[in-house]
Amino acid sequence: MKILVPVKRVIDYNVKVRVKADGTGVDLANVKMSMNPFDEIAVEEAMRLKEGGKATEVVAVSCGVTACQETLRTAMAIGADRAILVETDVELQPLAVAKLLAAVAKKEGPQLIILGKQAIDDDSNQTGQMLAALLGWSQATFASKVVIGDGKATVTREIDGGLETLDISLPAIVTTDLRLNEPRYATLPNIMKAKKKPLDVVKPADLGVDVAPRLSTVSVAEPPKRSAGVKVADVAQLVDKLKNEAKVIA
Amino acid sequence: MSSYVAPLKDMMFVLTELAGLDKVAALPGYEEATTDVVEAILDESARFTGGVLAPLNWSGDQEGARWADMAVTMPSGFKEAYARFVDNGWNALGGNPEHGGQGLPKVVSAAVQEMWKSANMSFSLCPLLTLGAIEALELAGTEAQKAMYLPNMVSGKWTGTMNITEPQAGSDLAAIRSRAVPQGDGTYRIFGQKIFITYGDHDMAENTIHLVLARTPDAPEGVKGISLFVVPKFLVNADGTLGPRNDVHCVSIEHKLGIHASPTCVMVHGDNGGSIGTLVGKENEGLKYMFVMMNAARFAVGLEGLAISERAYQHAVTYARDRVQGRAIEGSPAPVAIIRHPDIRRMLMLMRSHTEAMRALAYAVAAAHDAAARHPDAAQRAQNQAFVDLMIPVVKGWSTETGNAMSYLGVQVHGGMGFVEETGAAQFMRDARITTIYEGTTGIQANDLMGRKIAREGGATVKSVIAMMRETQGQAAAQPGPAFAAIAAALDGGIDAVSQATDHIVAHYGKDVRSVAAGAVPFLQLMGNVAGGWMMARAALVAQGRIDAGDADPFYPAKITTARFFADHVMAMAPGLAREVIQGGASTLELDEALF
Numbered sequence: 001m002k003i004l005v006p007v008k009r010v011i012d013y014n015v016k017v018r019v020k021a022d023g024t025g026v027d028l029a030n031v032k033m034s035m036n037p038f039d040e041i042a043v044e045e046a047m048r049l050k051e052g053g054k055a056t057e058v059v060a061v062s063c064g065v066t067a068c069q070e071t072l073r074t075a076m077a078i079g080a081d082r083a084i085l086v087e088t089d090v091e092l093q094p095l096a097v098a099k100l101l102a103a104v105a106k107k108e109g110p111q112l113i114i115l116g117k118q119a120i121d122d123d124s125n126q127t128g129q130m131l132a133a134l135l136g137w138s139q140a141t142f143a144s145k146v147v148i149g150d151g152k153a154t155v156t157r158e159i160d161g162g163l164e165t166l167d168i169s170l171p172a173i174v175t176t177d178l179r180l181n182e183p184r185y186a187t188l189p190n191i192m193k194a195k196k197k198p199l200d201v202v203k204p205a206d207l208g209v210d211v212a213p214r215l216s217t218v219s220v221a222e223p224p225k226r227s228a229g230v231k232v233a234d235v236a237q238l239v240d241k242l243k244n245e246a247k248v249i250a
Numbered sequence: 251m252s253s254y255v256a257p258l259k260d261m262m263f264v265l266t267e268l269a270g271l272d273k274v275a276a277l278p279g280y281e282e283a284t285t286d287v288v289e290a291i292l293d294e295s296a297r298f299t300g301g302v303l304a305p306l307n308w309s310g311d312q313e314g315a316r317w318a319d320m321a322v323t324m325p326s327g328f329k330e331a332y333a334r335f336v337d338n339g340w341n342a343l344g345g346n347p348e349h350g351g352q353g354l355p356k357v358v359s360a361a362v363q364e365m366w367k368s369a370n371m372s373f374s375l376c377p378l379l380t381l382g383a384i385e386a387l388e389l390a391g392t393e394a395q396k397a398m399y400l401p402n403m404v405s406g407k408w409t410g411t412m413n414i415t416e417p418q419a420g421s422d423l424a425a426i427r428s429r430a431v432p433q434g435d436g437t438y439r440i441f442g443q444k445i446f447i448t449y450g451d452h453d454m455a456e457n458t459i460h461l462v463l464a465r466t467p468d469a470p471e472g473v474k475g476i477s478l479f480v481v482p483k484f485l486v487n488a489d490g491t492l493g494p495r496n497d498v499h500c501v502s503i504e505h506k507l508g509i510h511a512s513p514t515c516v517m518v519h520g521d522n523g524g525s526i527g528t529l530v531g532k533e534n535e536g537l538k539y540m541f542v543m544m545n546a547a548r549f550a551v552g553l554e555g556l557a558i559s560e561r562a563y564q565h566a567v568t569y570a571r572d573r574v575q576g577r578a579i580e581g582s583p584a585p586v587a588i589i590r591h592p593d594i595r596r597m598l599m600l601m602r603s604h605t606e607a608m609r610a611l612a613y614a615v616a617a618a619h620d621a622a623a624r625h626p627d628a629a630q631r632a633q634n635q636a637f638v639d640l641m642i643p644v645v646k647g648w649s650t651e652t653g654n655a656m657s658y659l660g661v662q663v664h665g666g667m668g669f670v671e672e673t674g675a676a677q678f679m680r681d682a683r684i685t686t687i688y689e690g691t692t693g694i695q696a697n698d699l700m701g702r703k704i705a706r707e708g709g710a711t712v713k714s715v716i717a718m719m720r721e722t723q724g725q726a727a728a729q730p731g732p733a734f735a736a737i738a739a740a741l742d743g744g745i746d747a748v749s750q751a752t753d754h755i756v757a758h759y760g761k762d763v764r765s766v767a768a769g770a771v772p773f774l775q776l777m778g779n780v781a782g783g784w785m786m787a788r789a790a791l792v793a794q795g796r797i798d799a800g801d802a803d804p805f806y807p808a809k810i811t812t813a814r815f816f817a818d819h820v821m822a823m824a825p826g827l828a829r830e831v832i833q834g835g836a837s838t839l840e841l842d843e844a845l846f
Contacts, residue, residue, distance in 0.1 A: 014255065030803040032258070034293075113816030122467050182764060185298045188352060192282060 001148075001170075002057045003046040003082060004110040008100050009071040010121040011063055023219045026121070035071045038116025040078070042174040044183040045146060047079040055146040057081050059108060062101050064094055069199060077186035083199045084108075086127050088211055090204075096211040097131035103207035105135060112124035112153070117142050117175040125148065128175035138168035144179040164250040254304035254369045254561060256296035259805060261361045262289060262607060265392075266698030267359050267792045268785060269617040277624040284843040287359055295362045298338065299369035301652060302331050310511030311677050315452070317503045322451040322513045328373065332406075332454040340366075341377050341406030349400040356623075358551060360616040364609070367557030371681045372511035374557075377447045378408055378550050383410025383461050384545045386478065389540045390531030398486050399459050409455045412547075413444040413481070413517055415460040416542065419434045422478075423537060423693060425470040428464035430479055431524065439524025440464050440481060440498075446688070450515030451500035457492060458483040462519065462527060463536050471533065478536035481519070481527035492552050498525040508680030544689065545642050552645035555653030555682070556608040562599040562678040564813060569664050569675075570594050588663075592766065596819075597659045603816040604656055606809075607782030608649045615641045636711040640703045641781070647695030647771075648778025649684035684725045696707040696770035697778065705759035705766075710751045719745050726787050729794060730810045732815040736789050740817035740824075744780035747828035751776055754832045763796065770836065776827035783821040786813035814828030840844070 011017060012032040020027045033044075049055040060075035063086040064069040072083035087098045105113060117123035132139035140146075140155035144163065147154040150172075159166045160175045187196075204211045232238045242249045253398040265271045266285055275283045306327045313325035335341065345351020366374035387395055419425035428442025440462055444450075451458065460481045469475030477669050485493040497520055504514040519525040531539050570589040578586050588594045613805040615638055624632035657679040661668035668675040686692045704712050723745060727754035751773055758766050790813035793806035 021684070030805065055476065070290070077290065079295065079641065100482075100673075112447060121499070185334070185338055186294045187337070188294075188343060191294055195282075195284075196285050201354075 001049075001055045001112065002059065002108065002110040003019055003049060003055045003115045004058040004059050004061060004101075004108055005039070005046045005075065006044050006061045006063075006097075006107060006113065006115040006127070007043065007071050007075050008036040008116070008119045008121075009033050009068045010036045010119050011055060013037060013120060019220050024222060025217065025220050033067070033070075035074050036116050036119045036121075038176050038178075039075075040119060040183040040220050041178070041180050042116055043075050043078045043080060043180045045143075045174075045176060046112075047184075048181065049112075049146075049148060050079070055112070059084065059110070060078050061086070061101060061104055063088070063097050065089055071202075074186070074197055076197045076199075077191040078184065079190065080197075082197055085199065085201045086204060086207065087201050088204050090211050090215055092211060093213050093215055094124045094126035095203075095214060096126050096129040096209070099209045100204060100207060100211065101127070101131050102134040103209055107129075107207075112148075112172060112174065113137075114146075114174045114176060115174045117177055119224060128173050132173040135171075135173070138170075139152055139174075140166050140172065142177040143168040143174050144177050146174055146180070211238070254300050254301060254307075254365075254564065256292070256365045256368070257560060258292055258296055260609065261292060261364070262691060263752075263792075263805070263809075264606075264613045265361060265612050268788055269523055269613040271357060271617070271787065274355050274357050274617050277355070277620060278626065279621065279624055282353075283355050283358055288361075291354075291358065292361055292365075295340070295365050297342070298335075299365040302334055303366060303369035303373055305512075306331055306540075307371065308674055308677065310372050311681075313507075314843075315503060315513035317500065317513070320501065322500055322503060324452050324578070324773075325511050326514070326653065329454050332376065335377070336406035339405075340405050341380065342379070345384065345404035346400070349396070349404045351404045355617075355620040356621055357613055357616040358490045360613055361516055361548075363550065364553050364560070365546070365579045367554050368561045370511075371558060372509045372553060374554075375512045376452070376624060377406065377508065378453065378547070379412060379448050380406060380408075380410040381550075382412055382547050383459055383602065386461050386539050386543050387480065389477065389542055390526075390548070391480070395480060395528060395530065398490070399480065399482075401556075402457070402661050403459060403749070407455060408457040408482075409449060409452070410459045410461065411447055411450050411517075412540075412543070413447055413450070413460045413519075413579055416443060416697075417445055421691065423463065423540075424477065426460065426463055426465065426476055428679070429641055430462075430464040430477060431584075432466065433467065433526075437526050437528055438464075438466075440479060440527050441520030441524055442630065443518050445516050446504070447500075447515040447517045447679070448688075449513060450517045452513055454512040455778075459488070460498060460527075461530065463540065465651045466533055473537050476536040477533050478539050479491070479527035480530050481525050485526060489543035490743060496525045505748065506684070508683050509676070523719065524595035524846045529636075541842055548646040549612075549619075549688045551685055552608075552642075552649040553612055554685045555649030555651070556605065558613055558653045558678050558682045559601060559605040559608065559656035562657040562675065562682075563605055565675055565678065566601060566660045566663040567598060569667075570598060573665075573667075575665075589687060597663050598816045599735075600819065601656045601659055602781070603786065603812045603820065604652050606789070606812055607650060607786050607816055607820075611768070611778075611781055612645050612649065614719060614785065615645055623717070626788070637715065638701070640711045640715065643695035643699040643703065644774065644781060645708045646689065646775050647686070647692045647699070647774045648782070650682070651692055651775065652778065653682045654679070673779050692771055692774065696774040697767060698769045699774055700755055702765065704752060704755055709756045712748070712752050715781075716745055716749055719780070720749075722784055722787050722791070724835055729791070733810050734794070736814050737783075737790055737817045740789050740821040741780075741783055744776075744783055744824040745822040747776060747824035748780050751828045751831040762835070764839055768835040768838035769831035770828040772827050776824055776831065779820050779827070780824055783813075783824075785818055786816045789813055 012034045046058045058080045060080040060083040061228045143155045144157045146158035280532045294494040301672045310325040316323045342351045348354040429442050462479045462481050500514045500515040501518050523616045543795045546617045573588045618634040625631045721773045722740045790810045793809040796806045
């Protein structure tokens with residue numbers, strides 16, 4: 001079984017995010033970028049399935065600028081066998097990414113696509129679901145446990161009320177939640193080997209996909225600064241304020 | 251406790267712009283060390299050291315290594331962390347590919363090792379000693395010894411030690427008394443007590459390989475009668491499996507000021523008939539091999555000074571941003587974070603600029619080491635080797651003294667909280683304290699620099715370095731603006747100071763060695779300050795080039811400001827240090843010993 005693992009290059013989670021002065025977006029100049037942490041969990045899960053004998057090949061895919069090659073090398077240092085970059089300088093929105101991934105999936109024919117439930121930059125939480133719809137495959141999102149059976153997967157999902165377990169038929173889409181696994185550190189020999197693993201670069205046009213943005217960003221602003229608190233005289237005043245000012249209790 | 255975030259950006263800047271990583275990668279055998287691969291290695295090393303080693307630094311200090319029943323137990327978490335360290339291949343980074351190493355150049359391992367040491371200096375001493383023992387066996391071991399020990403030592407499955415010091419033989423190894431008695435079968439039985447043996451015993455690896463200095467029965471007196479032996483904790487069978495426990499035991503560990511998690515062992519060989527070992531290299535030439543190893547170890551200890559400064563700096567910056575105390579000196583409506591206060595800024599800038607200067611010098615020396623080992627042209631090899639030999643005592647002596655000074659400032663930035671152990675700043679100061687002592691004290695480094703490295707060759711190498719510094723100075727002087735004016739002026743004064751002090755040493759070392767030697771440590775300090783300032787000037791020039799090319803990264807103007815600070819505050823002291831070297835001998839030695 002082949003597993004496809006889409007990975008996204010995002011602003012590093014340690015970086016303090018700043019909005020550009022003109023309000024058009026987040027300032028990415030000279031900022032450290034790394035693999036979306038949810039996607040690291042996806043690569044780790046794919047590797048565990050391969051090491052457990054359930055998968056034979058793990059292919060990492062990324063969509064975006066040339067520098068996404070670094071993110072793909074990271075995926076290969078963790079253990080992915082090869083990588084595909086769909087290279088474009090166009091700002092990619094979830095639907096465009098889902099279309100690109102669907103086109104790659106049709107060429108590659110994986111039985112399973114594992115990807116992060118969302119990316120920590122835009123927090124869209126859409127790509128996996130759109131991809132499942134475009135391909136017409138089963139989907140199990142927010143996975144905290146994945147067991148591969150004969151032609152199916154049993155996936156435990158994190159939902160608001162607790163856990164839900166689904167049996168889905170393969171091929172399928174799984175999106176990862178934080179508790180699925182703890183990603184490994186890449187070993188030094190694997191970091192060195194990653195350089196030599198194959199990395200194919202294709203263009204959106206090669207896949208016949210129009211990636212033009214469908215949404216336009218009106219403005220980007222930092223959240224308002226927290227205003228100073230007030231002291232309340234007694235419990236009654238607190239309850240009153242919670243009810244009538246904050247409106248958080250009825 | 252505080253976290254450690256490896257300064258990847260400055261590390262890559264120094265590697266690519268100052269140390270010449272591309273030139274190192276062009277040397278035979280180092281082709282894999284391309285910028286993208288090195289960046290990927292440093293990236294993952296940063297994650298590993300920050301995520302696995304750094305969290306054990308404080309707990310390891312508090313818990314300490316423990317000794318009971320002739321064996322050492324490491325603090326919680328160390329055994330597991332070491333297993334991950336080995337499994338992930340970090341121990342093998344610079345190792346010979348013939349024995350399972352990755353064969354990466356020293357300039358890359360210098361950056362990676364800086365991270366180990368910043369994250370957890372006590373932990374880092376275990377691989378440091380293993381790497382030293384590997385080096386001795388690579389240098390002088392027989393094929394059989396290499397095959398028996400090196401694969402497991404390169405991977406880190408087995409660790410190594412240096413059994414050198416004895417109670418009466420510290421800095422003076424001529425006084426070593428341990429005995430090695432030949433058994434007639436190619437093995438020796440060794441008897442004697444060794445002290446200060448770092449990681450002499452621990453529970454992180456299944457075997458420990460000791461390299462032991464001892465005398466054979468008819469060895470000559472003094473340093474010419476010392477041989478080197480390899481003595482495993484568990485004897486190794488011909489098929490590579492572990493055999494019986496050898497007669498070498500840890501009988502106690504020291505209670506120390508710092509590096510509490512690193513067991514400093516008293517090792518006894520031969521309480522039950524002699525520990526069994528084999529000779530490494532030729533009889534009576536042990537010290538020669540030891541000195542080769544010692545150069546590598548001295549460089550590595552110099553990195554400790556750099557690494558502890560980086561960690562102390564990060565800790566101090568975090569506190570200075572967070573701690574609100576007092577109003578701004580010019581007046582402010584409310585109390586401010588202490589980073590606003592000019593003297594706190596001065597201390598943070600001292601820490602930052604020294605750390606960057608030490609890093610640049612250390613990596614440049616590491617790159618020269620790689621060229622000295624692998625350059626196809628013999629003249630280039632010799633020239634680089636001379637630079638390395640000159641600079642090793644500077645990297646060791648200056649960086650460790652500076653590491654102490656910077657961790658002292660780290661405590662000072664914290665005020666009263668710095669004196670409280672829970673804050674964590676004190677640990678860096680305590681851990682730094684050993685670095686000016688082991689692998690040769692600062693006094694020994696300074697004597698080595700002044701005597702062997704300068705006076706013996708009439709100052710030839712240092713003069714060639716001065717010429718390189720003058721070239722950088724000329725480039726700085728040609729730049730417009732107040733920053734480069736300050737840098738160029740301070741560097742000019744610094745180079746003059748080194749030059750005058752060097753002339754004094756060369757002229758007087760023969761006839762008045764005591765007086766010259768009294769200025770050895772001030773000279774070492776002078777060399778460090780000016781060599782560091784030279785590197786900072788080079789960094790500033792590269793940064794200006796980037797700015798001129800339109801790069802808007804704030805890293806570059808910050809680099810120029812930091813270089814200027816170093817010129818104004820550190821290199822400014824150079825003429826005073828030169829005066830100390832040239833004039834200070836007489837008053838140092840004049841008092842009668844009885845008056846002390």
